[in-house]
Amino acid sequence: MRDEMKCRVCRGPLRPPERGRPPLYCSRACQARAYRSRKNPPLPAPTAPELAGRPRQIVEAVWRIAAERGLRMATVREIAAEAGVTPRVVQYHFPGKHQLLVTALQTLHRDNDRRARDRFAALRDASDPRVLLRAVLEELLPLDDRRRTSLRVMAAYYAWSLTDPALAAVFLHAGQPLEDLVATLITAAGAPPAIDPAAEADLLVGGISGLGLDLLHRRRTRADVLRVLDHHLNRILPR
């Protein structure tokens, strides 16, 4: 029942190959038609399963390349080389490059969420809300290699997400629980009634993120950023 010896598009006869793999189409034009008829981007699934093993290893290779050389250089071949596998293995575990990039962003988001939650839980019992608040905001700054990598990857993805609905959906998925958490912490830390926790939280989260981007460029120093952060913590939560 195999359709050998006939072009898959026009059903015409095939020329027998002199060497190598036998041809599937009678001409480049027929092969091009078959190629074009396959380009329909399906919508990506809103959720993503937990990754482990080789898929996880490939996704982490995407992070490293995006952070060090930019998302632009994250080609399938480069990702495979960085992960120590062949391109075929990447192709086997992910239905396509776009889905791989979306999955990599989702996984990074979930990883950061989990790490922040763990740190929060570890500090929650032993510390006062002021320390907790500072820890939450510090998590946004690229103060070590892990956070610097994460922020660089996020910056690369943000630009891409402005023109890609699937990536934008990942950014918008979380809503804005971070600003709500900061506002709650400001209230819990005993801010004076003159302080508006929501407005302070909005500016703090946005401002610290922006200062973090300056830090990536070395346009500011780490001490500068931390000084600004402490100044405003002292302003919002006077001792």
Added chain:
Amino acid sequence: MRDEMKCRVCRGPLRPPERGRPPLYCSRACQARAYRSRKNPPLPAPTAPELAGRPRQIVEAVWRIAAERGLRMATVREIAAEAGVTPRVVQYHFPGKHQLLVTALQTLHRDNDRRARDRFAALRDASDPRVLLRAVLEELLPLDDRRRTSLRVMAAYYAWSLTDPALAAVFLHAGQPLEDLVATLITAAGAPPAIDPAAEADLLVGGISGLGLDLLHRRRTRADVLRVLDHHLNRILPR
């Protein structure tokens, strides 16, 4: 004195062409060698001349593509089509794609600077420092099509600049006069002595920029952002 009928690399004989342009190399291998021996990226000039006429038109095409479809889609062919010229014309006016992208960013920076300076000069005589300060900060927000386009282009370039020294240099070139200007305005507007103008300026500029990025994603509404801005202006400059 022309070296016709001989390969430009190995000086071997050329096969006469049956039709079309006569060949320059005796084989693809020789052509590949000539190609590889030409790939040395020279350092871009730190300054850029003023653009007008067709170069300006091409640079504006880069902006539109970067804003609407992403820097990733800003290929030479797309840029030429958007500018209404042939790719050859782009090639004629710019020494290469990378230099074109750098020039486009430099020109956008200078345009934004000039516009902000004009608006500042127009308001300087008739308004109090508070209105001036609000105008300066509002200029950072994507509140109309021009500013939205500009911010989207800047976001795309920022991500690219993290892995491209020539683009990073453009971002770092200005230093931080904007924060200084805001701090000066805060002082001039008569802030109470309890206010630290520099620290407020740092958080304000970073925060408003961050809120602007949220606005691009429609993660916040324009009213939200303006409410936060006015809240902090009222806090820093009580009536």
Added chain:
DNA sequence: CTTTCGTGGATACGTTCGTATCACGAGGGA
């Protein structure tokens, strides 16, 4: 009238991209 020179259209070059296809080996029932 001839000769340059700036400009740009048409097209080809080598490269690299994402993806598809084929071949094959290991493992596990029937």
Added chain:
DNA sequence: TCCCTCGTGATACGAACGTATCCACGAAAG
């Protein structure tokens, strides 16, 4: 033993990329 699936290496495909080269045309210069 046969057959099937899973995983993977090798390689090919069409497309698009940045760039280079060949020519043609018009205006200015001689």
